[in-house]
Amino acid sequence: xxxxxxxxxxxxxxxxxxxxxxxxxxxxxxxxxxxxxxxxxxxxxxxxxxxxxxxxxxxxxxxxxxxxxxxxxxxxxxxxxxxxxxxxxxxxxxxxxxxxxxxxxxxxxxxxxxxxxxxxxxxxxxxxxxxxxxxxxxxxxxxxxxxxxxxxxxxxxxxxxxxxxxxxxxxxxxxxxxxxxxxxxxxxxxxxxxxxxxxxxxxxxxxxxxxxxxxxxxxxxxxxxxxxxxxxxxxxxxxxxxxxxxxxxxxxxxxxxxxxxxxxxxxxxxxxxxxxxxxxxxxxxxxxxxxxxxxxxxxxxxxxxxxxxxxxxxxxxxxxxxxxxxxxxxxxxxx
Numbered sequence: 001x002x003x004x005x006x007x008x009x010x011x012x013x014x015x016x017x018x019x020x021x022x023x024x025x026x027x028x029x030x031x032x033x034x035x036x037x038x039x040x041x042x043x044x045x046x047x048x049x050x051x052x053x054x055x056x057x058x059x060x061x062x063x064x065x066x067x068x069x070x071x072x073x074x075x076x077x078x079x080x081x082x083x084x085x086x087x088x089x090x091x092x093x094x095x096x097x098x099x100x101x102x103x104x105x106x107x108x109x110x111x112x113x114x115x116x117x118x119x120x121x122x123x124x125x126x127x128x129x130x131x132x133x134x135x136x137x138x139x140x141x142x143x144x145x146x147x148x149x150x151x152x153x154x155x156x157x158x159x160x161x162x163x164x165x166x167x168x169x170x171x172x173x174x175x176x177x178x179x180x181x182x183x184x185x186x187x188x189x190x191x192x193x194x195x196x197x198x199x200x201x202x203x204x205x206x207x208x209x210x211x212x213x214x215x216x217x218x219x220x221x222x223x224x225x226x227x228x229x230x231x232x233x234x235x236x237x238x239x240x241x242x243x244x245x246x247x248x249x250x251x252x253x254x255x256x257x258x259x260x261x262x263x264x265x266x267x268x269x270x271x272x273x274x275x276x277x278x279x280x281x282x283x284x285x286x287x288x289x290x291x292x293x294x295x296x297x298x299x300x301x302x303x304x305x306x307x308x309x310x311x312x313x314x315x316x317x318x319x320x321x322x323x324x325x326x327x328x329x330x331x332x333x334x335x
Contacts, residue, residue: 002079002109003157005181010043014077016050017067018116022085029081029171033192036178044182050074052096055160060085071099078108084115097123113320114283115164121145130156131163135206139232139275140282143293153202154220155270165206172200207264213261220245228268232275235295239265258319273309276302280317287314 013033015026024096033045051057054070074080079327080103084091104109104306117133118141121128126145132153133141141150153166162203164173171194179187179199200297210225211217224245227236236244241264242252256264276294279285285293291302307313 002111002162002177003180006164010037010046011181012048012077012079013046014074014080015049015056015113016071016074016080017059017065017117017125018052018053018084018088018091018119019083020060020085020087020091021057021083022114022166023061023063024168025085025164025170026059026083026165028168029113029164029174030170032171032174032178032194033104034189034195036174036182036186039188039189044178048074048077050080055271071096074098075103075106079111081111081113082106082116082119082232083113084118086115087281088115088118089282092119092122104160106114109160109162111125111162111164117141117150117163120161120163121148126161126163129161130158131161132156133163134166136278137282139293140142140279140285143279143285143289144283144328152206154200154204154206155202157202167206169200169206171196172202172204176202212258216259218255218259220247220264221259222313224252224264225267228271233293233295235268235272269305270309273306276306276314277310277317280314289308290314 008246017026033047038213048069049065049067049071050071050073051067052071054067054073056064056066058064073224098121100110100119104123105126108123110120112131114134115137117126117131118137120131121141121144126148129147130151132151135152138150138152143202149244153165153301154169157245162173164170165182175191175196176199178190187199202320207213210222214225216222224241227244228240238249238252242249245252252264256267257330260267272294277291279290279293280287287302288299291299294302294304296305303313310317
């Protein structure tokens with residue numbers, strides 16, 4: 001397993017690159033192993049690359065990498081990592097899912113980097129395991145796979161499964177693996193080469209703190225925003241938000257106007273609409289299900305709010321053509 005000392009060196013971890021994979025998530029993971037090899041002055045790791053068909057595959061930044069082989073050749077390995085990126089749910093096909101299941105039956109350790117966790121979930125390989133995924137994908141993942149134990153950790157290593165949230169978290173996952181397998185001193189030297197000030201634990205937050213994100217440090221305002229983020233599916237009323245924060249509704253309005261230059265209702269609506277956009281572009285949920293998951297009781301109201309905010313309807317967000325009678329597009333959004 002990834003978190004145990006390997007029997008033989010170098011340890012081989014095959015990377016399956018899905019079209020549109022995240023380059024930073026991939027290179028963060030691989031470069032950590034490369035530096036470990038260099039500083040140890042011996043080959044501790046190797047990382048052959050594969051694509052579904054063996055052809056070059058482009059990352060989300062349009063840089064294409066040439067793999068060493070296809071899925072059939074990757075089947076010979078005992079450890080594989082699926083590298084995903086934006087739009088990973090559109091990369092799913094039956095042959096890929098069947099291959100993942102065969103790898104599981106063969107006893108391989110099957111892991112995922114960034115949104116690769118979505119593919120493992122579709123294959124049923126995360127049932128009964130703890131897993132993680134990039135914070136931007138968490139809402140959609142939880143909606144589509146409600147029975148899977150998904151966390152906000154930087155990475156998870158759970159028996160024959162390992163998942164990493166992506167971004168620079170690949171560095172931290174592999175630094176922790178290197179420390180377990182080859183000692184903390186080597187891991188610290190690798191971190192130093194990266195100018196990575198510390199080796200983050202898996203429990204470290206994926207996102208920067210709310211005050212840093214908003215540039216606001218008013219404790220009661222922050223507590224209200226946290227409440228809003230926790231109650232997107234069933235929004236709280238203005239009075240409920242104020243009461244829970246120990247404020248009057250007038251004080252609540254003043255705080256939002258002073259620090260965020262909008263009303264609490266407007267800020268709350270924007271949170272819900274931004275979550276809706278993530279669900280639309282990251283999942284195959286129907287538009288009406290997205291609306292309900294974001295606290296809208298009417299598909300037509302959701303579509304109007306969405307169009308007013310983003311300048312396009314939910315269907316157009318997905319690149320789908322409008323349908324139905326002229327002027328009837330809002331009601332057709334439920335499909």
